[in-house]
Amino acid sequence: MKRTYENALKLLQTRRRTARPKGAAAPPPRDAASTPATNTLKGVPSLVGMKEWLQTLGHSDRDINRLNIVHIAGTKGKGSTCAFTRSFLHAHSRRTGFPSRIGLYTSPDLRCIRERIQIDNQPIPEELFTQYFFEVWERLQPPDGASQPRQPRYLQFLALLAFHTFIRENVEAAIFETHHGGEFDATNVISRPVVTAITSLGMDHLDQLGPTVQDIAWHKSGIFKPGALALSVPQEAGLVEVMDKRAEEKGTKLRIVPPNGSLPKNNRVLSIPVQRLNCLLALEIGRGFLQQIAPGHEITAEDIAHGVDNFSWAGRFEVLVDGDSQWFLDGAHNTLSLEQVAEWYAKNVTAQRCRVLIFSHFNEDRDGVALVKNIAQALTKHNARPEYVIFTTYDEREDGSTRIDKNLKEPETPFPDYRTIYSSLWNEIDPQAAVSSESTIEGAIKAALEIGHRNGGMQVLVTGSLHLVGGALNILRP
Incomplete structure (x- = not known):
C-alpha cells in the first residue's frame, strides 16, 4: 500500500x-x-x-x-x-x-x-x-x-x-x-x-x-x-x-x-x-x-x-470572536459538565447581546432529555437564558461531505432523531424562547448567523457533544 x-x-x-x-x-x-x-x-x-x-x-x-x-x-x-x-x-x-x-x-x-x-x-x-x-x-x-x-x-x-x-x-x-x-x-x-x-x-x-x-x-x-x-x-x-x-x-x-x-x-x-x-x-x-x-x-x-x-484547549471553554458575534464552545456531554459550561457562559456574556444556544446530543448510554433539562435549568439559574435555541444533528455539512480525518467514533447503530422531542421539551420549559431545528451543524451555524445579523450581533453557546463542537470548529475556523 x-x-x-x-x-x-x-x-x-x-x-x-x-x-x-x-x-x-x-x-x-x-x-x-x-x-x-x-x-x-x-x-x-x-x-x-x-x-x-x-x-x-x-x-x-x-x-x-x-x-x-x-x-x-x-x-x-x-x-x-x-x-x-x-x-x-x-x-x-x-x-x-x-x-x-x-x-x-x-x-x-x-x-x-x-x-x-x-x-x-x-x-x-x-x-x-x-x-x-x-x-x-x-x-x-x-x-x-x-x-x-x-x-x-x-x-x-x-x-x-x-x-x-x-x-x-x-x-x-x-x-x-x-x-x-x-x-x-x-x-x-x-x-x-x-x-x-x-x-x-x-x-x-x-x-x-x-x-x-x-x-x-x-x-x-x-x-x-x-x-x-x-x-x-x-x-x-x-x-x-x-x-x-x-x-x-x-x-x-x-x-x-x-x-x-x-x-x-x-x-x-x-x-x-x-x-x-x-x-x-x-x-x-x-x-x-x-x-x-x-x-x-x-x-x-x-x-x-x-x-x-496562552492557555488554549480546542472545544473546551473556547471562545471565538467574529466582529459582533461571539461563539462559546464546549463539548460537555454530562450533567456536571453542562452545569459548569452554563456558569462559564453566564460569566462571559453581556445582557446587551442576544443569546443563542446550539445543542445536539445523541448517545445510547446517556439520557439526552435529562441533559436538555439540565442545561435549560443551569442557564436560567445563572441568568443566561437563551432567547433562541437551535437543535441539530451530528451531520456536519449541508452537501453531505465529510472531512477525510474526521475521527470521532461513529455510533454502533444510527441514532433516533431527537430534535422534535428536545424542541417540545424546551417549549414547555421556556415558552418565550424561539426554538428551531436544523438537519446539519452547518445549517445551525447559518441560522445563528442570521439571528446575529438581525440583532446586531449575538453570543452563541455551542454544547452537548464533542461531535457537535468538532463540526462547528471545522466550519467556524477552517
Missing part, C-alpha cells in the same frame, strides 16, 4: 472494535480493603500486549522513561489539566530553554486525528504522522508465512504511535492522558513517570470501570508508581481513602492539591471553579516535574502569567 496520509487513516480505522465487550471477562486483582470487589473487566485489558509491542518497535522501558512523562487520569478535566501543564512548561521553556520539546498525547480529537499527538503546542504534521504511522504499522506485521499474532486495537495503536513519535522526535517532556481508566489502560505501560495526577472523579464509563465511584477511583489510581509524585484535586472522603490505599500499595504517597491557591485574574480562562482547580493541579504538576528533572529550575510568577494567558 502506498504510504499516504489517507491510507494511514484507512488502515487505522480497521483497528476499531465493532462494539464494546458486553460480557464480563475477569475481575481486577484487588485488596478488599481498597474498594468493593464487585467490579469485573469486560474484554481483554488494554494494557495487555503494550510492552511487547513497544519492544517489537525497538523501544525499551529506558527509552520510555527518558521521555520524562507526566501521566494524568480522572473523570473530568483530564484534557484541560494536560493543556495547562503543557502551557506552564512551555512558558518555562521560553524563558530557560528547558524542556526544549514538549509532547502531548490526549483523546479524543475534535477536528483531526493528529490533534491527539502534539509537539510544542501543534498537532504533528501530516507527513510526520504518515511516516511514523507506517513505521509502526509495518514493524508490527508478522513476517511472510508467519502466523498472525494479536494486533493492537485502535487506542492501543495510537498510544504506541505517540510513544514512537516522541522517542523519534527527542522530546524532553511528555504529557500522557489516559484513555478511560488507569490500572489496565494502554498508557499504563509507563513504568517510571515523573509525576502522576488524578483530576475530579465521577460516575462515567460505568460498564468498564464501575459500578461504584469507589471502583472508578481504584482504576484511576492505578497510574501511581513507586517514587513518582502522586497528586490529586480534592475528592470525596471515601475516594481519598481508596486513593491513599492505592498510593501505599504502589510505593508512593498521595498529596491533595488545595483549591485555594493563588492564580492570576483571567475571566476568559479561569472564570469557573473547575478550571481554577485544573489549573492549580497543573501548576503543582509543573513544579513537581521541574524539581525532579531539573533541580534549581522553578516556575516563576512570570511563567504562571504567561501559562494562563
Whole structure:
C-alpha cells in the first residue's frame, strides 16, 4: 500500500472494535480493603500486549522513561489539566530553554486525528504522522508465512504511535492522558513517570470501570508508581481513602492539591471553579516535574502569567470572536459538565447581546432529555437564558461531505432523531424562547448567523457533544 496520509487513516480505522465487550471477562486483582470487589473487566485489558509491542518497535522501558512523562487520569478535566501543564512548561521553556520539546498525547480529537499527538503546542504534521504511522504499522506485521499474532486495537495503536513519535522526535517532556481508566489502560505501560495526577472523579464509563465511584477511583489510581509524585484535586472522603490505599500499595504517597491557591485574574480562562482547580493541579504538576528533572529550575510568577494567558484547549471553554458575534464552545456531554459550561457562559456574556444556544446530543448510554433539562435549568439559574435555541444533528455539512480525518467514533447503530422531542421539551420549559431545528451543524451555524445579523450581533453557546463542537470548529475556523 502506498504510504499516504489517507491510507494511514484507512488502515487505522480497521483497528476499531465493532462494539464494546458486553460480557464480563475477569475481575481486577484487588485488596478488599481498597474498594468493593464487585467490579469485573469486560474484554481483554488494554494494557495487555503494550510492552511487547513497544519492544517489537525497538523501544525499551529506558527509552520510555527518558521521555520524562507526566501521566494524568480522572473523570473530568483530564484534557484541560494536560493543556495547562503543557502551557506552564512551555512558558518555562521560553524563558530557560528547558524542556526544549514538549509532547502531548490526549483523546479524543475534535477536528483531526493528529490533534491527539502534539509537539510544542501543534498537532504533528501530516507527513510526520504518515511516516511514523507506517513505521509502526509495518514493524508490527508478522513476517511472510508467519502466523498472525494479536494486533493492537485502535487506542492501543495510537498510544504506541505517540510513544514512537516522541522517542523519534527527542522530546524532553511528555504529557500522557489516559484513555478511560488507569490500572489496565494502554498508557499504563509507563513504568517510571515523573509525576502522576488524578483530576475530579465521577460516575462515567460505568460498564468498564464501575459500578461504584469507589471502583472508578481504584482504576484511576492505578497510574501511581513507586517514587513518582502522586497528586490529586480534592475528592470525596471515601475516594481519598481508596486513593491513599492505592498510593501505599504502589510505593508512593498521595498529596491533595488545595483549591485555594493563588492564580492570576483571567475571566476568559479561569472564570469557573473547575478550571481554577485544573489549573492549580497543573501548576503543582509543573513544579513537581521541574524539581525532579531539573533541580534549581522553578516556575516563576512570570511563567504562571504567561501559562494562563496562552492557555488554549480546542472545544473546551473556547471562545471565538467574529466582529459582533461571539461563539462559546464546549463539548460537555454530562450533567456536571453542562452545569459548569452554563456558569462559564453566564460569566462571559453581556445582557446587551442576544443569546443563542446550539445543542445536539445523541448517545445510547446517556439520557439526552435529562441533559436538555439540565442545561435549560443551569442557564436560567445563572441568568443566561437563551432567547433562541437551535437543535441539530451530528451531520456536519449541508452537501453531505465529510472531512477525510474526521475521527470521532461513529455510533454502533444510527441514532433516533431527537430534535422534535428536545424542541417540545424546551417549549414547555421556556415558552418565550424561539426554538428551531436544523438537519446539519452547518445549517445551525447559518441560522445563528442570521439571528446575529438581525440583532446586531449575538453570543452563541455551542454544547452537548464533542461531535457537535468538532463540526462547528471545522466550519467556524477552517
